[in-house]
Amino acid sequence: METLIVKAEKKYDIYIDSNWLEDVQKEILSKYPEEKILVVIDENVDKIYAEKLVTLFSKKRVKKYILPSGENSKNINEYASILAELARSNFTRNDLIIALGGGVVGDLGGFVASTYLRGIRFIQIPTTLLSMIDSSIGGKTAIDFDNKKNIIGAFYSPTNVYIDTKLLETLPEEELLSGYGELVKYAILDKKIYKLINKDIEIKDLIKACLSYKKSIVQKDFKEKNLRMLLNLGHTIGHAIEAKSKFRIKHGAAVALGIIYATKISNKLNLLKESEQIKIFNLLKKFNLYSEKEFDVKDYVYSDKKISSNGKINFVAMQKIGKCKIIAITLEEFIKLL
Structure with missing residues (x-):
């Protein structure tokens, strides 16, 4: 495993390995043994990796929000819908969002995390090459609005980033x-x-x-x-x-x-x-x-x-x-x- 430590407005770690999705799930559940978790997941990732995500989703405290694939999902309606899910489920600032997908999921999930209760912890698990090499780190979060890309957003760093290069094998x-x-x-x-x-x-x-x-x-x-x-x-x-x-x-x-x-x-x-x-x-x-x-x-x-x-x-x-x-x-x- 490779580890990078980012020291920007806050410190966080990036872990890079291959074929360790199961270990990632166990580590997150161990680090957050009681917290509620909302996983914002791309619909294609959910279909392809449903069987490999059983460890995470078998826990009752873990909820799933399936996001339609594509940039058009990075909109204010999906943003509001995720906020509503968090509010209905009484998520607190100590709970956790996981963005599991490509850049769209990371941007939207991160922006939700930056604004719900003025900031909730979130973890990035990028599944595309673009999100692995670029968008999953750096703290840029945003949604599109009025046909303008990333026009509403915030700088907000993840708590951790977990990269599994094995996920690239199913990438279109x-x-x-x-x-x-x-x-x-x-x-x-x-x-x-x-x-x-x-x-x-x-x-x-x-x-x-x-x-x-x-x-x-x-x-x-x-x-x-x-x-x-x-x-x-x-x-x-x-x-x-x-x-x-x-x-x-x-x-x-x-x-x-x-x-x-x-x-x-x-x-x-x-x-x-x-x-x-x-x-x-x-x-x-x-x-x-x-x-x-x-x-x-x-x-x-x-x-x-x-x-x-x-x-x-x-x-x-x-x-x-x-x-x-x-x-x-x-x-x-x-x-x-x-």
């Missing part, structure tokens, strides 16, 4: 591709990860490398005042593409498309050499994420959370593999660069 191809989109992002940000991708290493080690990089950023800038904005590489256009597709395009795939746009913009701004652009495009092609398709997303960019009060957008530009920087561009200039 489109979910794997979504995870690869975030993986490419980390490889561009960190040269060590870029080099690791071309080596024959276990997925567990690749996950740990991404989490270690994100941990180093989050510990310095938990609430995204400056340095953490680098993690938004590809997200300005990526979020716009997601919204335009009504979230039919998976988050990581949209981020990959956003990276293509960001690469071309960085080149237009004379920040990224042609040779480095080719490296980035080849990296995307390696994971079957490169596309020449264009998207008219101008209207969606105007609702981006990264727009400052002076009307400028904080854009993550690339200079080379392992070196990116945040630049402030007026919306008008940014739109012209698309």
Whole structure:
């Protein structure tokens, strides 16, 4: 087992291993022997792993809230429904929420935990590659609203994160591709990860490398005042593409498309050499994420959370593999660069 300790606004541990879902359930029940537990679980995860989650759900104090799969479930109605379940069951601040699924479950479950009774403990058990390498740590929780992604949310860290890489074996191809989109992002940000991708290493080690990089950023800038904005590489256009597709395009795939746009913009701004652009495009092609398709997303960019009060957008530009920087561009200039 690998362990990472995150020290952001609070300290928590990330445990990484393979084929240990049964042990995870036993450990949680042992750590919380009397507390009520609500498991927010993705409907597909519930179907696939019902038999392997018997240890957890055999306890009467453990309740289950099944969430429909997909980004469209990350809405205010599901949020209110989970709150109602907690209130009806008289959950206290000492009780526990478990988010068992991908990024949608983690974002929604975490936001519920951050607001119910002004904060209740919650554990992340990510089941997708994207949530394992990115969204399960860092403390960002949110729901979508008015067709705008993550527009209502809070910074709220989990109590613990348990990662079982065995769960990736049942992951659909489109979910794997979504995870690869975030993986490419980390490889561009960190040269060590870029080099690791071309080596024959276990997925567990690749996950740990991404989490270690994100941990180093989050510990310095938990609430995204400056340095953490680098993690938004590809997200300005990526979020716009997601919204335009009504979230039919998976988050990581949209981020990959956003990276293509960001690469071309960085080149237009004379920040990224042609040779480095080719490296980035080849990296995307390696994971079957490169596309020449264009998207008219101008209207969606105007609702981006990264727009400052002076009307400028904080854009993550690339200079080379392992070196990116945040630049402030007026919306008008940014739109012209698309």
